[in-house]
Amino acid sequence: MSESPVTTETAGAEAPAPLGPWARMRRRSLRHGSVLFGGFLLLAFVAIALTAPLLAPHDPYAQDLTKRLIDPVWSAKGSWAHPLGTDQLGRDYLSRMLYGSRVSLIIGLVAMTISGLIGTAMGVAAGYFGGRVDHVVNFVVTTRLSMPVILVALAVVAIAGSSLVVVVLVLGFLLWDRFAVVMRSATRQVRDLEYVTAAEALGMSVWRIVLSEILPNVLGALIVIATLEMAHAILLEAALSFLGLGVQPPTPSWGLMVSEGRKVMFFKSWLITIPGAALFLLVLAINLLGDGLRDVMAPEGRG
Amino acid sequence: MLGFLVKRLALALLVAVTVSVVGFVLLRASGDIAVAIAGEGATETDIQAVRQQYGFDRPLPVQYVEWLGKTLSGDLGRSVYFNVPVAQLIAERLPVTLLLGALSLVFALALSIPLGVVAALRPNSLLDHAALWLAVFGQAMPSFWFALLLILVLGVWGRLLPISGTGSLLNYVMPAIALGYYATPAIMRLTRAGMVEVLGSDYIRTARAKGLRTGKVLFKHALRNAVIPVVSLAAVQFGFMLSGSIVIESIFALPGVGQLAWISLQRSDFTVVQGIVLMLSVIYILLALLADLFNAWLDPRIRVA
Numbered sequence: 153m154s155e156s157p158v159t160t161e162t163a164g165a166e167a168p169a170p171l172g173p174w175a176r177m178r179r180r181s182l183r184h185g186s187v188l189f190g191g192f193l194l195l196a197f198v199a200i201a202l203t204a205p206l207l208a209p210h211d212p213y214a215q216d217l218t219k220r221l222i223d224p225v226w227s228a229k230g231s232w233a234h235p236l237g238t239d240q241l242g243r244d245y246l247s248r249m250l251y252g253s254r255v256s257l258i259i260g261l262v263a264m265t266i267s268g269l270i271g272t273a274m275g276v277a278a279g280y281f282g283g284r285v286d287h288v289v290n291f292v293v294t295t296r297l298s299m300p301v302i303l304v305a306l307a308v309v310a311i312a313g314s315s316l317v318v319v320v321l322v323l324g325f326l327l328w329d330r331f332a333v334v335m336r337s338a339t340r341q342v343r344d345l346e347y348v349t350a351a352e353a354l355g356m357s358v359w360r361i362v363l364s365e366i367l368p369n370v371l372g373a374l375i376v377i378a379t380l381e382m383a384h385a386i387l388l389e390a391a392l393s394f395l396g397l398g399v400q401p402p403t404p405s406w407g408l409m410v411s412e413g414r415k416v417m418f419f420k421s422w423l424i425t426i427p428g429a430a431l432f433l434l435v436l437a438i439n440l441l442g443d444g445l446r447d448v449m450a451p452e453g454r455g
Numbered sequence: 456m457l458g459f460l461v462k463r464l465a466l467a468l469l470v471a472v473t474v475s476v477v478g479f480v481l482l483r484a485s486g487d488i489a490v491a492i493a494g495e496g497a498t499e500t501d502i503q504a505v506r507q508q509y510g511f512d513r514p515l516p517v518q519y520v521e522w523l524g525k526t527l528s529g530d531l532g533r534s535v536y537f538n539v540p541v542a543q544l545i546a547e548r549l550p551v552t553l554l555l556g557a558l559s560l561v562f563a564l565a566l567s568i569p570l571g572v573v574a575a576l577r578p579n580s581l582l583d584h585a586a587l588w589l590a591v592f593g594q595a596m597p598s599f600w601f602a603l604l605l606i607l608v609l610g611v612w613g614r615l616l617p618i619s620g621t622g623s624l625l626n627y628v629m630p631a632i633a634l635g636y637y638a639t640p641a642i643m644r645l646t647r648a649g650m651v652e653v654l655g656s657d658y659i660r661t662a663r664a665k666g667l668r669t670g671k672v673l674f675k676h677a678l679r680n681a682v683i684p685v686v687s688l689a690a691v692q693f694g695f696m697l698s699g700s701i702v703i704e705s706i707f708a709l710p711g712v713g714q715l716a717w718i719s720l721q722r723s724d725f726t727v728v729q730g731i732v733l734m735l736s737v738i739y740i741l742l743a744l745l746a747d748l749f750n751a752w753l754d755p756r757i758r759v760a
């Protein structure tokens with residue numbers, strides 16, 4: 153990250169003239185440290201999630217009470233049979249970690265998609281139409297922001313019953329505020345540009361203008377917010393599961409694993425450090441990718 | 456200014472009413488309260504009696520208006536589990552949460568403002584990058600995990616701090632760090648951006664040209680202006696901290712509002728949960744209102760728009 157400003161600038165200077173904006177951006181991102189690092193790390197997590205059944209040495213749900221709390225391989229009593237040891241129910245910790253990546257990624261992706269659709273629709277409408285629509289959206293966003301997210305999410309999950317689907321829906325329907333705010337200002341910026349006015353003069357329908365003129369030009373900001381909100385959703389799911397009102401056992405959610413390991417954390421600290429570190433790395437990867445993409449797409453905006 | 460004031464107050468009021476509707480719906484969606492109030496072993500006639508006594512058989516809008524009237528007069532209902540008024544439960548526990556929030560904010564400001572200033576003074580220096588990395592790492596750390604790591608490192612291995620309870624102010628140190636660090640990246644970035652902008656402005660150049668000492672230029676002229684947006688961000692972050700306290704209080708066994716919410720959720724005591732949601736929302740609405748008014752007072756351009 154430390155050399156990024158220099159590399160991005162030289163990339164722009166070296167780029168031959170006929171490259172389009174997307175091609176230029178692709179070039180810049182390939183030289184941007186945090187985009188590369190975050191992107192590769194995220195790809196690694198996705199690869200693990202996709203191939204978890206092949207990678208996992210054991211069934212993540214198989215309990216063996218004769219093999220409870222086996223130490224990981226790096227401690228004196230560990231063995232390669234269970235590289236990360238086992239939990240209180242004798243389940244292989246590595247297998248549970250590998251499968252846990254699926255829970256985090258699915259929740260992050262689906263919640264981000266739902267909140268992205270809601271927030272983008274609201275933000276683009278507010279930015280494009282302005283006036284009364286803008287006031288209404290502003291009011292709805294202010295209302296949403298004034299409600300304590302964690303508590304409302306916990307309450308809804310407690311009422312609706314906790315399952316993966318409920319958690320995803322609750323997060324998706326709660327986390328659209330940043331999408332709305334950013335899409336609104338991005339849309340306002342392009343709303344009065346010549347090509348939008350031209351499209352209006354041509355008599356294009358509002359739908360076509362939004363889909364073919366506005367959205368492609370606010371896509372950059374949208375991608376950045378999408379990464380940040382995905383990270384946000386993953387952290388919130390982990391917190392909900394940690395508090396016991398998220399994903400339910402025996403599903404291997406990393407937040408839930410920290411909560412289960414907490415009871416023996418003073419003697420078996422790896423049970424909380426490993427899933428916590430995985431969450432940290434996943435969120436770090438997504439944030440780095442998002443931060444880097446913001447730099448790549450608007451290098452002049454960097455202070 | 457008056458026009459702005461009226462408009463902003465109206466918005467705050469409208470938001471508060473909407474939140475109250477959400478709170479009301481949440482409570483009604485949580486199940487049949489009459490059954491909960493009647494208690495275990497109640498017959499169908501008992502439940503019917505409760506329904507009539509509490510007016511649950513009337514149309515929802517009528518119930519809402521009546522409920523709103525009660526809420527405004529400070530009657531938030533009774534906790535089914537504790538069997539005491541919700542308002543009293545919250546009042547007993549609010550000081551702990553407010554103290555935790557205040558200490559977390561102090562920690563966040565004490566860490567992020569100096570870092571932001573130093574980073575702004577030497578852009579792209581090693582310190583600037585270190586501060587940026589700290590922000591990136593801070594944002595990626597799950598707060599409950601950070602809290603548990605603090606307990607392990609400072610409480611169990613280092614034996615420096617107590618790991619739970621409220622015996623002394625020392626009990627608040629780890630919770631305040633765990634809750635406050637999450638706000639540091641945002642405040643640091645805003646301080647840094649504000650300082651970079653102010654330091655490049657004409658009046659700072661003038662102050663320097665006058666021969667003022669660097670320290671005076673920095674603190675009297677630059678930081679004062681750069682810190683203005685930080686004040687409103689800090690107000691909003693304080694609101695977020697109060698809601699985030701549910702995780703931290705339950706980990707450190709601090710008997711505050713957050714822990715009360717968590718206990719009540721586990722016991723399906725939704726009257727209490729609803730009371731806490733309302734209270735936290737109202738605090739946030741007031742903080743956001745104060746922050747906006749403060750900004751408008753400082754910057755005339757806002758109140759005209």
